[in-house]
Amino acid sequence: EEKADVWLPSLITNSPQEGFELAIKLSRMGVKSTQSSKEVLFRERAKYSQDGEALTHASEVIAVNFQTVAAANDYWK
Amino acid sequence: EEKADVWLPSLITNSPQEGFELAIKLSRMGVKSTQSSKEVLFRERAKYSQDGEALTHASEVIAVNFQTVAAANDYWK
Amino acid sequence: EEKADVWLPSLITNSPQEGFELAIKLSRMGVKSTQSSKEVLFRERAKYSQDGEALTHASEVIAVNFQTVAAANDYWK
Amino acid sequence: EEKADVWLPSLITNSPQEGFELAIKLSRMGVKSTQSSKEVLFRERAKYSQDGEALTHASEVIAVNFQTVAAANDYWK
Amino acid sequence: EEKADVWLPSLITNSPQEGFELAIKLSRMGVKSTQSSKEVLFRERAKYSQDGEALTHASEVIAVNFQTVAAANDYWK
């Protein structure tokens, strides 16, 4: 699973919104680190994106990662 | 899913209550990043807003995002 | 759902116990932001307040909010 | 549910172990704030204390509260 | 459940790895505070250590406690 390419050069972003998008990426890479097969990921996302509880759980992971990214950027103050 | 519009210009708000509302928005955008279809979101919210555990889970995501927003605003001191 | 009234003027409280009560309020407002109907809230609370796991989950949300309130008050030192 | 008595005078404790015990108390008071009936609490604890997942979840709430108490005491350094 | 012995004299450890082991201990003591019977704990651990989701949940509690221990040790810098 070692990613040859550099997908996370830095935690610094230009805006809170870019920071939120990085938090989404971190959450997805967390899933990819356990399951690298695109087919399985697409199949599962199609399924859980239809389920309220699963969507809430996905939002929770983004919230934890956004907390990290926001602190890294001193809340873009 | 890339949002063309700017929905998150800043984490700074005028009051704790506005900060709580921003935390709710962040939680919903986290859900939207996985499921952009309004119909599915409305259908699921109608369902899980009838379920105590699901409501608790939604409140948990808001709590994590509120923690981030409150720190960003130095707790509005 | 926009609350006209001001229910969260400040995160500052006189004591840790008041801070814990504010954390309980924040957790309940998080639920209310998704489900504003009192009947549904009462029905669901009657149900999940009978279930150990659901009670644990509610306590977890209070713990996250209490962490925020305690930091806001510099731990009432 | 408003507790007349003062059960949380301070977050400061003499040792990490006392801090851990306070975290347990905070977790239980979080449950009590939703369900004040001792009978229900005893019945539910008897049940979920037999279940590994429920015990893990209880430990998670204690971990979040211990994080707050430890920070409040500057990690007893 | 009051432990007579001192099992948590300090949060300070010599290395990150010792810190991780302390986080495991904190997680287990959290479980023990709710269920002190060794037989039940062994029975339940045998069961949930066979289940991926339960193992992930146990790792989550360790992660929260490790966050606390790492901060207490200034990340062993």
Place this chain on the structure above:
Amino acid sequence: EEKADVWLPSLITNSPQEGFELAIKLSRMGVKSTQSSKEVLFRERAKYSQDGEALTHASEVIAVNFQTVAAANDYWK
């Protein structure tokens, strides 16, 4: 389960991406501390890596550990 070898010499890494890989390792060691048998771990990972919710939960543990590692490295600024 006491690991003779040193698997966690430091929390310091050269880049955010290495930090994310360390967070994955911490999450897996958390699982291993409860279940050391490789066969069981492989069997369970094969199973839960097919399940969207379980993958989200694994990503959540990585997010908590990444928060710790990122703070330890001052966000690689």
